[in-house]
Amino acid sequence: MANPALQDGPLDRLAGPLAGRGVEWVGVGCADRGVEFVRGLHHLARSWDGPLALAPPCFEDGARWAERVLAAAGSEPRCTRIGGCCGTGPAHIFALARQVRAEDA
Ligand SMILES: [Zn+2]
Numbered sequence: 001m002a003n004p005a006l007q008d009g010p011l012d013r014l015a016g017p018l019a020g021r022g023v024e025w026v027g028v029g030c031a032d033r034g035v036e037f038v039r040g041l042h043h044l045a046r047s048w049d050g051p052l053a054l055a056p057p058c059f060e061d062g063a064r065w066a067e068r069v070l071a072a073a074g075s076e077p078r079c080t081r082i083g084g085c086c087g088t089g090p091a092h093i094f095a096l097a098r099q100v101r102a103e104d105a
Helices: 004-008 010-014 037-047 062-074 090-104
Strands: 026-028 052-054 079-082
Touching (some): 010 037, 037 062, 052 062
Parallel strands (some): 052 079
């Protein structure tokens, strides 16, 4: 089932009022066990001109999760911060770092 918060678009309006108040970046964490984090990121991007962050939950193995996080972050050029939320552990962050290094090589 889709997250009604995303369907109704509050994220589209949520970040805009934060502009000019010293907020440096906004981001997406847990939502619907991570299924809709890509949509959430793009919704935020509509109302926020600054840097974005993505820290979705992890309910799968580290390599697969890292691949999905990097693909999602790569779909939004202003997403300059990545991490993990619920379920994310050291193995997931290591997998993320490994894949970033591989992309940079
Ligand atoms: Zn969480």
